[in-house]
Amino acid sequence: MKAESANWVGTIWITVGLLVLWQAAYLIVGDLALRSPLQTVAFAYELLRKPSFAPHLVETGKAFAAALAIATAMGLVIGITLGLSKPAGEVFEPMLVALYSIPKVTLYPILLLMFGLGISAKIAFGALHGFIPVALFTINAVRNVKPIYLKTGRVMRLGRAAMVAKVVFPAAVPEIFTGLRIGFSLTMIGTVLGEMFASQKGLGHLLMNAIGLHNVDLIMAITLMLVVFAAGMSSVLLMIDRRLHRRV
Amino acid sequence: MSEQHDLTAHVGLRGVTKVFRGADGAPSVHALGPIDLDLRRGEFFAVVGPSGCGKSTLLEVLAGLSQVSEGNVLIEGKPVGGDIMDGVGVVFQEDACLPWLTVYDNIAFGLMQTDTSRAEIATRVESALTMTGLSGFAGSYPAQLSGGMRQRVCIARTLVLQPRLILLDEPFGALDQQTRLLMGEELLRLWRATGATIFLITHALDEAAMLADRIGIMSARPGRLLEILETGWSRDRDSRLVETAEFGAVTARLWQVLRGESMKSINRDGARA
Amino acid sequence: MSRIGLFRTLVIVGLVGLIEVLCRTGVIDNFTMPPPSRIAKDLQHIVVTGKFNAAIAKTLSSAAIAFAAAVVAGIVAGVLFHSTPRLRRALDPIFATYYAIPVLAFYPLLIIIFGLGDVPKIIIAFMLGVVAVILNTLNGLDRVPPVLAKTARVARLGRVGTALKVTLPSAAPYVLTGVKFAVAYALIGIIGSEFVMSTDGVGFEIAFAYNNFDNATMYPLILLVMIVSIAVNLVLTFWEKRLLIRRGLR
Numbered sequence: 001m002k003a004e005s006a007n008w009v010g011t012i013w014i015t016v017g018l019l020v021l022w023q024a025a026y027l028i029v030g031d032l033a034l035r036s037p038l039q040t041v042a043f044a045y046e047l048l049r050k051p052s053f054a055p056h057l058v059e060t061g062k063a064f065a066a067a068l069a070i071a072t073a074m075g076l077v078i079g080i081t082l083g084l085s086k087p088a089g090e091v092f093e094p095m096l097v098a099l100y101s102i103p104k105v106t107l108y109p110i111l112l113l114m115f116g117l118g119i120s121a122k123i124a125f126g127a128l129h130g131f132i133p134v135a136l137f138t139i140n141a142v143r144n145v146k147p148i149y150l151k152t153g154r155v156m157r158l159g160r161a162a163m164v165a166k167v168v169f170p171a172a173v174p175e176i177f178t179g180l181r182i183g184f185s186l187t188m189i190g191t192v193l194g195e196m197f198a199s200q201k202g203l204g205h206l207l208m209n210a211i212g213l214h215n216v217d218l219i220m221a222i223t224l225m226l227v228v229f230a231a232g233m234s235s236v237l238l239m240i241d242r243r244l245h246r247r248v
Numbered sequence: 249m250s251e252q253h254d255l256t257a258h259v260g261l262r263g264v265t266k267v268f269r270g271a272d273g274a275p276s277v278h279a280l281g282p283i284d285l286d287l288r289r290g291e292f293f294a295v296v297g298p299s300g301c302g303k304s305t306l307l308e309v310l311a312g313l314s315q316v317s318e319g320n321v322l323i324e325g326k327p328v329g330g331d332i333m334d335g336v337g338v339v340f341q342e343d344a345c346l347p348w349l350t351v352y353d354n355i356a357f358g359l360m361q362t363d364t365s366r367a368e369i370a371t372r373v374e375s376a377l378t379m380t381g382l383s384g385f386a387g388s389y390p391a392q393l394s395g396g397m398r399q400r401v402c403i404a405r406t407l408v409l410q411p412r413l414i415l416l417d418e419p420f421g422a423l424d425q426q427t428r429l430l431m432g433e434e435l436l437r438l439w440r441a442t443g444a445t446i447f448l449i450t451h452a453l454d455e456a457a458m459l460a461d462r463i464g465i466m467s468a469r470p471g472r473l474l475e476i477l478e479t480g481w482s483r484d485r486d487s488r489l490v491e492t493a494e495f496g497a498v499t500a501r502l503w504q505v506l507r508g509e510s511m512k513s514i515n516r517d518g519a520r521a
Numbered sequence: 522m523s524r525i526g527l528f529r530t531l532v533i534v535g536l537v538g539l540i541e542v543l544c545r546t547g548v549i550d551n552f553t554m555p556p557p558s559r560i561a562k563d564l565q566h567i568v569v570t571g572k573f574n575a576a577i578a579k580t581l582s583s584a585a586i587a588f589a590a591a592v593v594a595g596i597v598a599g600v601l602f603h604s605t606p607r608l609r610r611a612l613d614p615i616f617a618t619y620y621a622i623p624v625l626a627f628y629p630l631l632i633i634i635f636g637l638g639d640v641p642k643i644i645i646a647f648m649l650g651v652v653a654v655i656l657n658t659l660n661g662l663d664r665v666p667p668v669l670a671k672t673a674r675v676a677r678l679g680r681v682g683t684a685l686k687v688t689l690p691s692a693a694p695y696v697l698t699g700v701k702f703a704v705a706y707a708l709i710g711i712i713g714s715e716f717v718m719s720t721d722g723v724g725f726e727i728a729f730a731y732n733n734f735d736n737a738t739m740y741p742l743i744l745l746v747m748i749v750s751i752a753v754n755l756v757l758t759f760w761e762k763r764l765l766i767r768r769g770l771r
Binding site (some may be wrong): 006007008009010011013014015022029033034041087090092094095098101102103104105106107108109110112113115176182185186189192193196197198203204207208210211214219220222226227230231233234235238 | 525528529532533553554597609610611612614615617618620621622623625626627628629630632633634689705708709712713716717718724727728730731739740742743746747750751754760
Binding site for chain 1 (some may be wrong): 311346
C-alpha cells in the first residue's frame with residue numbers, strides 16, 4: 001500500500017472528464033453509433049423495469065453466482081492442498097500459471113461440446129476463469145504463513161485439522177481474499193464472455209444480438225450496467241481487502 | 249551408554265547430541281552436545297553462550313520441537329519424543345501473537361484446544377491478564393500494542409496453560425535494555441507466583457546474572473556445558489540486584505569463561521562469510 | 522531434468538494418456554473430442570499444408586500492432602504519471618478496478634462505431650495490455666534507488682535524458698514484467714475478439730469450425746493457440762528471470 005494518501009477529488013475529476021469525453025464523442029459521432037451518457041442511463045433504467053429483460057438478468061446472475069461458488073470452493077481446496085505440500089505445489093503451480101496466461105476463450109467450444117449449449121457450459125467457463133487466481137493466491141498465502149505461527153500451533157498441540165482451521169487459514173486470509181477479489185472479476189468476465197460467444201439467454205447474448213439489430217441503445221445500456229456492476233463490486237471488495245491487510 | 253537419570257529432577261538430559269544431516273551431499277553439522285544436565289523442580293535456570301552455539305536447538309529439543317540425534321531427555325520421568333509434553337510451555341523470541349485474534353483470544357488460544365470449560369477459561373485468562381499487567385487491553389489487537397506488551401501476551405498465553413516447566417527462547421531479545429530489565433522483574437514475579445521451573449535461553453549476560461538461580465555456560469559449536477554457575481540469589485530478588493557488587497562478580501565470571509568461546513565463534517563466522 | 526520437472530512431465534503425459542484411453546474406449550465420444558494423437562496428427566497436417574497460414578498471419582500481425590501500441594503508450598504514460606504524483610494518486614483507484622471490468626464487453630460497441638474489421642479487435646487487445654504496462658512501469662520507477670536520481674543530476678542530465686538513460690534502464694526488469702503481460706493480453710484480446718465475432722483470424726477459424734462440427738480443424742487450432750501462447754510466455758519468463766538475476770533482484 002502506498003504511503004501517500006489518495007487523491008479522491010482528482011479521481012472524481014477524472015471520472016467527470018471521462019463523461020465529458022463520452023458526451024463530446026457523442027456530439028461528434030452522432031446518433032448512428034453512440035448515445036449520450038444521459039440517454040444511456042435513461043435507457044438502462046427503462047430496461048431494468050421491462051419484464052422481458054428480467055429473465056436475461058436472472059440467467060446471467062444465476063450462472064455467475066454458481067460459477068463463483070464453484071471457483072471459490074475449487075480454488076480454496078486446490079490452493080490449500082498445494083500450499084501445504086511443497087513438492088505438489090512445485091509440480092502443479094506452474095501449470096496453473098500457464099493456464100492463467102493462455103486465451104481461455106478458445107477452450108469454450110470444448111466446454112460447449114461437453115456440457116451442451118446451456119447454463120452449465122457458462123458456469124463451467126466462468127469457474128474455469130475464476131478458480132485460478134483463487135488457487136494461486138491461496139498457494140502463496142499458505143506458503144507465506146510465518147513459521148512462528150506454525151511453531152506456536154505446535155506448542156499449543158494443535159492437530160493437523162485444527163492447525164489448518166485455527167492458524168494457517170486465518171493467517172492466510174488477507175492474501176486469500178485478494179485472490180477471491182480477482183477471482184470474482186475473472187468469473188464475471190468468463191461468464192459474460194461465454195454468453196457472448198454462444199448462448200440463448202443472458203446479458204452477453206443480448207449484447208451480441210444487438211449488433212445484428214444495430215440496437216445502439218441496448219449495447220450501450222448493457223455495457224454500462226456491466227461496467228458499473230464490475231467496478232462497483234470490485235471497489236467494495238478492494239476496500240475490504242485493504243482493511244484485512246492493515247491488520248498486521 | 250548414558251548414565252543413570254536422577255529421578256528427583258524435573259528435567260534430565262543425558263548425552264544429548266544433535267547433528268544436522270546435510271541435504272544432498274552438504275556436510276553434516278554437529279550442532280550440540282553431548283550435554284548432561286538436571287533441572288531441579290522450581291528452579292530458574294538460564295543458559296548463555298556464544299551465537300550459533302546451539303542454545304536454541306537445546307530448547308527445541310527440550311520442547312519436543314526437534315529430535316535428538318543421540319542421548320535422551322526425560323521430563324517428569326517421561327521421555328520426550330517428537331511431541332510437546334504435558335505441562336510444558338514455550339515462549340519464543342519472535343513475535344508469536346496471532347494478529348487476527350484479540351489479546352484475550354490470543355491468551356485463550358491454547359486453552360481452547362483443551363476441554364476446559366468456558367467459565368474456567370475466562371477465569372484463567374482474566375487472572376493471566378492481571379498478572380501480566382494487560383487488564384485494560386483484553387479487546388485490543390496485537391498490532392495496537394508495543395513490542396514489550398506483545399511479548400507479555402505470549403507469556404500470558406503460556407501461563408494460562410499452568411505449565412510446570414516454562415521454556416523461554418530469548419523472550420526479550422527484541423526489546424530495548426530498560427524494557428528488558430522491567431520485563432525480567434516481571435518474569436521473576438511470575439516465577440515466584442507459579443512455582444514453575446524456568447529454563448531461559450539468552451545472549452545477554454546481565455539478564456542471566458539477574459534472573460537465574462543457576463547459569464549454564466555453553467561452548468562454541470558444538471555446544472557443550474563448560475560450567476554451571478550458582479548465583480545464590482534470594483528468591484525475592486528484583487532488578488535492583490544490578491547495583492550490587494555480587495552481581496558484577498557473576499557477570500564478570502560469565503564473561504571470563506565466555507570470552508574465548510565467543511572469539512572462536514566470531515572468527516569461524518567471519519571465515520565463512 | 523530436475524525431479525520436479527520430471528514429475529511434472531509425467532503428470533502431463535499421464536493426463537494426455539488418460540484422455541487418449543478414454544477417447545479410444547468411447548467413454549468420451551469422438552463427436553465431443555477426438556483422441557489427442559489424432560489432434561496432433563491433424564495439427565501436423567494443418568502446419569504442413571499451410572491451410573491456415575493466412576489466418577495465423579492475420580492474428581499475429583493484429584496482436585503485434587496492439588502489443589507495440591500498448592508497450593509504447595504504457596511506458597510513456599507510466600513515466601508521465603510517475604512524474605505527476607497528484608494525477609497518479611487520482612488514477613490509482615481507477616487502475617485498481619480496471620481489470621475487474623470485462624473489456625470484451627466493449628467489443629460490440631466498437632464494432633458499431635468502427636465496423637467489423639481489425640480496428641475494434643486491436644483496440645480491445647490494446648485496452649487489455651496498456652494498463653498492465655503502465656502499472657508495472659510505475660512499480661519499476663518506484664523502485665529506482667534515489668541515489669541514481671542524484672547521480673543523474675550530478676551528470677546534468679535533463680528530464681528526458683534522466684528518464685531514458687537512468688530511470689527507465691533501472692526500472693527495466695519491472696517494465697519487462699509489464700511487457701510480458703502485454704504479449705499475453707494482446708493474444709487474448711485479438712483471439713478473443715476474433716472468436717466472439719469476426720471474419721478472419723485463428724479465433725474466427727476455431728469458432729467457424731465449432732459451428733460446422735469440424736473437430737478435425739477446431740481441436741488442432743485450439744492446441745496451436747495453447748502451444749504458441751505457452752511458448753511465448755516461457756521465453757519471456759525466462760528472459761525476465763535472467764534480467765532479475767543479473768541485477769541481483771532474485
